[in-house]
Amino acid sequence: MNLQTKKHLLDIDCYSKEEIFQILNDSKIMMEILNRKVKKIPTLRGKTIVTLFYEPSTRTRISFEQAAKILNADVINISIKESSSNKGESLLNTVLTIQSIKADIIIIRHPHSGAPYFLAKNSEVPIINAGDGSHAHPTQSLLDLYTIQNNLGKIENINIVMVGDILYSRVARSNILAFSKLGANITLCGPNTLIPHEFLSNNHLYKNIKFEPSLKKAVKNADVIMPLRIQLERQSTGHLPNLQEYSKQWCITSDIVSISKQDVKILHPGPMNEGIEISSDVAHGPKSLISEQVTNGVAVRMALLYSMLNTEPNMNLEE
Structure with a gap:
């Protein structure tokens, strides 16, 4: 499956029932990779994934990071406390900066409901909502x-x-x-x-x-x-x-x-x-x-990143 036509994941209603089941099926394949002794495949080699978390997170952030690294993507974790956001830079300008370094996807968590939707309208980079206020996850x-x-x-x-x-x-x-x-x-x-x-x-x-x-x-x-x-x-x-x-x-x-x-x-x-x-x-x-939910989260996010970023028609499972 390739969900590159689905540029952003903002809420679960972005996907049809059939697309959800396809992600779940792909997650089974990713779980097999996750259980290997050597957890590394070249599927997303050369892709850059940026995590931008304006709220504390343990499970979601490290799950996405692990998922991306297993797929061989490069990961940039932006610490909000150490970024220009701490100097008053707007969310939009922060994302435009990330866009300018040619990132392939941005994973954002934000305390304000709707923030990922705003970015999706103003960014050329695909956005994954990792939690926005009390709205969606x-x-x-x-x-x-x-x-x-x-x-x-x-x-x-x-x-x-x-x-x-x-x-x-x-x-x-x-x-x-x-x-x-x-x-x-x-x-x-x-x-x-x-x-x-x-x-x-x-x-x-x-x-x-x-x-x-x-x-x-x-x-x-x-x-x-x-x-x-x-x-x-x-x-x-x-x-x-x-x-x-x-x-x-x-x-x-x-x-x-x-x-x-x-x-x-x-x-x-x-x-x-x-x-x-x-x-x-x-x-x-x-x-x-x-x-088990935490473990499954890695496999599911691997499947999601693969479906949104992989350009090859078939999944490359070679180590």
Whole structure:
């Protein structure tokens, strides 16, 4: 597959259902490469990938960097604290500078929703959205889809329960689009003040989705439970009395997991606040796929970079 006609990845709705499945299929090939003793193929030799993160990141940034290096691309990580942005340079001028050095792709994370869209309109360089404000995180959606399909064998008709801060979570917004597009049944659960009810009212865009205020009822038939971190850094007004009260009602504990299906899987996009939205024994227990998500993220981002940048019709898997 070649997605070079898809110049940018701004949200998961940039891709059709068929294109998503193709990326997931390519990710399986990339996983085989990732598991080799020598993790190096010449597929993107000569390509330059720039990461531009205006917010802290561990998993996403190093995942993209590892993915690019395995594909033999050159990687430039720009530290915002040490860049001219710290001197007042605008986002656009920073990106135009990157464009001028002939970078082949820019991976950006930004605190303002819509920043990648603005750059896509003003840059000749392809843009990958690595998270913008509370709006979108499409590559997280792709790796979550891959993780679910790899473990459950399918996505259609499975029951996914997302618990917690749906309102401010960019992961939740992209995942709801992705899960809905691929036919999963989605249940949102959490404090009413943190549930964006436009998801429930827009049946044309968001299908097979419902709100269940009771955590025990929500997880009863769950195939997948995904707790989400409380996004305190994005909340301008208090939506919760305190985190302790939240934890008492919404934390995914072993008791909650025991209500679900016997083979239920636990996902979390990270970073985790253990003891708040998920207990340590669940996060690191036998039903958890959280570490696998991180590994899968490298393979999925390899597939994405390959599909957007590789000019050869067939994948070169030689070491």
